[in-house]
Amino acid sequence: xxxxxxxxxxxxxxxxxxxxxxxxxxxxxxxxxxxxxxxxxxxxxxxxxxxxxxxxxxxxxxxxxxxxxxxxxxxxxxxxxxxxxxxxxxxxxxxxxxxxxxxxxxxxxxxxxxxxxxxxxxxxxxxxxxxxxxxxxxxxxxxxxxxxxxxxxxxxxxxxxxxxxxxxxxxxxxxxxxxxxxxxxxxxxxxxxxxxxxxxxxxxxxxxx
Amino acid sequence: xxxxxxxxxxxxxxxxxxxxxxxxxxxxxxxxxxxxxxxxxxxxxxxxxxxxxxxxxxxxxxxxxxxxxxxxxxxxxxxxxxxxxxxxxxxxxxxxxxxxxxxxxxxxxxxxxxxxxxxxxxxxxxxxxxxxxxxxxxxxxxxxxxxxxxxxxxxxxxxxxxxxxxxxxxxxxxxxxxxxxxxxxxxxxxxxxxxxxxxx
Amino acid sequence: xxxxxxxxxxxxxxxxxxxxxxxxxxxxxxxxxxxxxxxxxxxxxxxxxxxxxxxxxxxxxxxxxxxxxxxxxxxxxxxxxxxxxxxxxxxxxxxxxxxxxxxxxxxxxxxxxxxxxxxxxxxxxxxxxxxxxxxxxxxxxxxxxxxxxxxxxxxxxxxxxxxxxxxxxxxxxxxxxxxxxxxxxxxxxxxxxxxxxxxxxxxxxxxxxxxxxxxxxxxxxxxxxxxxxxxxxxxxxxxxxxxxxxxxxxxxxxxxxxxxxxxxxxxxxxx
Numbered sequence: 262x263x264x265x266x267x268x269x270x271x272x273x274x275x276x277x278x279x280x281x282x283x284x285x286x287x288x289x290x291x292x293x294x295x296x297x298x299x300x301x302x303x304x305x306x307x308x309x310x311x312x313x314x315x316x317x318x319x320x321x322x323x324x325x326x327x328x329x330x331x332x333x334x335x336x337x338x339x340x341x342x343x344x345x346x347x348x349x350x351x352x353x354x355x356x357x358x359x360x361x362x363x364x365x366x367x368x369x370x371x372x373x374x375x376x377x378x379x380x381x382x383x384x385x386x387x388x389x390x391x392x393x394x395x396x397x398x399x400x401x402x403x404x405x406x407x408x409x410x411x412x413x414x415x416x417x418x419x420x421x422x423x424x425x426x427x428x429x430x431x432x433x434x435x436x437x438x439x440x441x442x443x444x445x446x447x448x449x450x451x452x453x454x455x456x457x458x459x460x461x462x463x464x465x466x467x468x469x470x
Numbered sequence: 471x472x473x474x475x476x477x478x479x480x481x482x483x484x485x486x487x488x489x490x491x492x493x494x495x496x497x498x499x500x501x502x503x504x505x506x507x508x509x510x511x512x513x514x515x516x517x518x519x520x521x522x523x524x525x526x527x528x529x530x531x532x533x534x535x536x537x538x539x540x541x542x543x544x545x546x547x548x549x550x551x552x553x554x555x556x557x558x559x560x561x562x563x564x565x566x567x568x569x570x571x572x573x574x575x576x577x578x579x580x581x582x583x584x585x586x587x588x589x590x591x592x593x594x595x596x597x598x599x600x601x602x603x604x605x606x607x608x609x610x611x612x613x614x615x616x617x618x619x620x621x622x623x624x625x626x627x628x629x630x631x632x633x634x635x636x637x638x639x640x641x642x643x644x645x646x647x648x649x650x651x652x653x654x655x656x657x658x659x660x661x662x663x664x665x666x667x668x669x670x
Numbered sequence: 671x672x673x674x675x676x677x678x679x680x681x682x683x684x685x686x687x688x689x690x691x692x693x694x695x696x697x698x699x700x701x702x703x704x705x706x707x708x709x710x711x712x713x714x715x716x717x718x719x720x721x722x723x724x725x726x727x728x729x730x731x732x733x734x735x736x737x738x739x740x741x742x743x744x745x746x747x748x749x750x751x752x753x754x755x756x757x758x759x760x761x762x763x764x765x766x767x768x769x770x771x772x773x774x775x776x777x778x779x780x781x782x783x784x785x786x787x788x789x790x791x792x793x794x795x796x797x798x799x800x801x802x803x804x805x806x807x808x809x810x811x812x813x814x815x816x817x818x819x820x821x822x823x824x825x826x827x828x829x830x831x832x833x834x835x836x837x838x839x840x841x842x843x844x845x846x847x848x849x850x851x852x853x854x855x856x857x858x859x860x861x862x863x864x865x866x867x868x869x870x871x872x873x874x875x876x877x878x879x880x881x882x883x884x885x886x887x888x889x890x891x892x893x894x895x896x897x898x899x900x901x902x903x904x905x906x907x908x909x910x911x912x913x914x915x916x917x918x919x920x921x922x923x924x925x926x927x928x929x930x931x932x933x934x935x936x937x938x939x940x941x
Contacts, residue, residue: 264558264561265558265561267561267562268558268561268562268564268565269565271562271565271566271569272565272566272568272569272572273569274569275565275566275568275569275570275573276569276570276572276573276576277573278573279569279570279572279573279574280573280576280577282573283574283577283578284577294574294804294808295808295809295812296537297570298574298800298801298804298805298807298808298813299804299805299808299809299812299813300525300537300538300541300812301540301541301544302541302567302570302571302800302801302805303521303525303798303799303800303801303802303805303813304521304522304525304526304538304541304542304545304800305541305544305545305548305563305566305567305800306521306567306799306800306801307517307521307522307525307526307545307799307800308544308545308546308548308549308563309545309548309567309799310513310517310521310767310799311514311517311522312548312549312551314510314513314514314517315514315549317506317510318510319552321506321507331499334499334500334502334503335503337500337503337504337507338503338504338506338507338510339507340507341503341504341505341506341507341508341510341511342507342508342510342511342514343511344507344508344511345507345508345510345511345512345514345515346511346514346515349511349512349514349515349518349519350515350518354515354519355512355515355516355519355520355770356818356819360512360515361771362476363508363512364512364768364771365476365480365771366476366477366479366480367479367480367483367504367505367508368505368508368509368512368736368768369480369736369739369771370480370481370483370484370657370660370736371483371484371487371501371504371505371508372505372509372735372736372737372768373653373656373657373736373737373739373740374483374484374487374488374657375487375502375505375737376653376737376738377650377653377654377656377657377740378487378488378490378491379650379653380650380651380653380654380689380917381491381654381685381686381689383646383647383650383921384685384686384688384689384920384921384924385682385685385686387647387921387924387925387928388680388682388685388924388925388927388928389678389682389928391925391928391929392928392929392932393929397632397633397636398636400633400636400637400640401636401637401639401640401643402640402925402929403640404636404637404639404640404641404643404644405640405641405643405644405647405925406644406922406925407640407644408640408641408643408644408645409644409647409648409918409921409922410918410922412644412645412648412890412892412918413703413892413911413914413915413918413919414703414704414705414911414912414915415703415915415918415919417704417706424706424707424709428709428710430637430641431641431873431876432876432879432880433599433602433603433606434602434606434634434637434638434641435637435638435641435642435873435876436603436876436877436880437602437603437605437606437607437610437634437638438606438610438634438635438637438638438639439638439873439874439876439877440587440590440591440607440610440877441606441607441608441609441610441611441613441614441631441634441635442610442614443583443587443877444583444584444587444588444607444611445611445614446583447579447580447583447584447587448584450579450583451576451579451580451584454572454575454576454579455576457568457569457572458569458572458573465564465565465568466561466564466565467557467561491683491686492683509768512767512768513767513768516767516768516770516797517767517799520767520770520796520797520798520799521797521798521799521800524815524816525798525815528815529815571801574801574804575853578853578854578857578858579853581853581857582852582853582856582857582883583853586857586881586883587877587881589881590877590880590881638873641873642870642873645869645870645872645873645889645890646869646870647918647921648869648890648891648892648914648918649741649868649869649870649890651693651913651914651917651918651921652740652741652868652869652890652891652910652914653737653738653740653741654689654693654917655693655697655740655891655910655913655914655917656739656740656741656910657740658690658693658694658697658913659697659740659906659910662694662697662698663697668698669697669698
């Protein structure tokens with residue numbers, strides 16, 4: 262029973278303590294905040310990162326061990342992990358030349374290229390999917406076109422006030438929309454946070470045991 | 471063309487990823503998995519040398535600072551997730567971090583995300599821009615209020631809200647196009663400047 | 671199938687190739703399209719840094735990884751160059767593991783150009799996980815016992831009097847998504863914050879600009895290009911704007927043609 266009750270109690274206590282801490286200017290309260298943010302959470306976050314990374318390691322290892330579909334590619338992934346760890350721990354850390362070279366030659370191009378592919382699919386979607394079917398969709402497309410033209414050099418040539426019009430769109434109607442959503446999201450986040458602190462929302466605990 | 475072997479490796483990997491545009495193929499999959507592997511390996515090394523070593527191991531074992539023992543133990547508890555019989559212990563660490571983060575975040579979130587934003591909305595209705603702003607913010611919030619049926623006055627205000635929402639989405643879309651194109655420019659710039667030397 | 675029908679079903683690889691040409695041709699054959707004026711949110715950062723007294727400390731937070739590099743790296747480099755040109759001191763930190771190298775590269779590149787010394791004119795702290803944005807507001811020396819090279823804080827002349835945000839004149843957070851510094855550095859510690867963000871997220875920060883929670887906003891490659899022109903050092907941001915312009919025109923043309931084809935097909939069906 263305490264396997265679920267204890268974590269809920271910890272969440273409640275820490276949540277309430279840190280909310281109250283905000284309003285208490287006493288040195289002990291401030292020191293608590295300092296210790297938690299400069300030491301404790303930094304150390305614990307490192308372990309969170311490590312467990313995320315080791316989970317990926319386990320995933321690929323089990324794929325290879327049980328010869329699941331695509332296990333050949335998992336060998337490549339595992340080889341990459343092992344290579345970086347050997348080079349990193351064996352050659353003196355994150356500043357070593359082999360790590361830096363691998364970072365520049367492999368990690369940077371792969372990471373950057375993965376996301377740049379989206380440009381092509383966006384162009385395809387612009388042709389096939391962005392339809393002015395309704396009045397509001399037309400408003401969306403016209404705004405998008407104005408913003409796209411206003412943010413390039415041609416905008417100045419077409420109409421000298423186009424960049425100003427674009428900036429007006431960003432600072433007035435766009436800002437109104439973003440703030441409306443921000444306030445709504447803020448209220449929803451507050452509600453969810455309180456639900457977690459008071460133990461009503463328990464999905465973070467995982468399975469029922 | 472470049473004579474640097476590492477530029478060639480980068481170029482080859484870039485083209486391997488772009489090969490997906492033609493169709494899914496083993497070269498792309500291999501590059502994708504290599505990316506995952508190298509990322510994870512780099513991150514493990516990075517976390518150890520940037521966080522675990524200077525903030526836990528050095529203070530604890532070289533400087534005798536026992537104050538890091540408790541967060542270190544809490545951190546180690548998270549690995550109990552790999553042992554089914556004791557995986558509940560990891561909940562303690564998760565709860566600690568969650569409770570602390572939420573407790574810190576609530577007052578600051580209210581202040582920065584709500585009170586300041588409300589303050590910024592209280593504008594003198596002396597200009598068209600200010601009137602539009604206040605009307606826009608209010609109507610957008612009414613649109614997302616689903617606790618009452620959207621009919622009559624609520625429906626009218628909600629429809630005004632939709633117009634502002636669509637303008638906002640249009641602006642976001644325009645900027646998203648800009649962002650995605652920029653990423654593509656970056657990669658093609660690398661290929662044609664640093665690798666092929668076609669761009670001076 | 672009619673012309674519009676065939677057009678609607680155009681193989682997407684043709685569209686991919688058209689985009690490829692729209693991007694690569696202006697890079698190979700630059701058009702030199704001018705940028706007339708910097709937008710107010712960009713100008714605001716330039717003026718803010720211009721007014722900072724000599725030796726003020728500016729904190730550069732690298733909250734991005736190589737996937738956002740084409741947009742954020744040019745603006746990072748431009749702002750660091752501006753800081754060194756004004757003889758300000760630069761403190762760098764990364765909140766993304768895979769972004770550590772990018773932050774170091776930007777600061778070191780600019781430092782070499784302006785003959786700045788590490789430890790005295792700039793310090794790069796590297797990466798730490800967790801709520802660094804709070805930790806640095808409390809005590810930088812405890813959060814980062816040493817810099818990225820492993821040199822202890824006590825041995826860095828620049829860090830002798832820099833303990834927390836109170837000694838930092840401006841924080842510039844280059845982020846690919848949300849900035850945690852608004853809710854922490856600005857709200858709790860009254861720090862001055864400017865945001866450099868990818869174009870995807872730029873629209874989201876205008877509410878904070880209006881409430882003056884942030885002093886300035888750089889959004890996307892265009893802002894990077896504008897800042898390069900403001901400091902008088904056009905670089906990759908400016909060079910790439912030609913391709914950006916042509917690609918935008920292509921996207922607009924695709925939207926217009928796609929809609930014309932759609933309405934033509936619809937009219938035919940109704941008829």
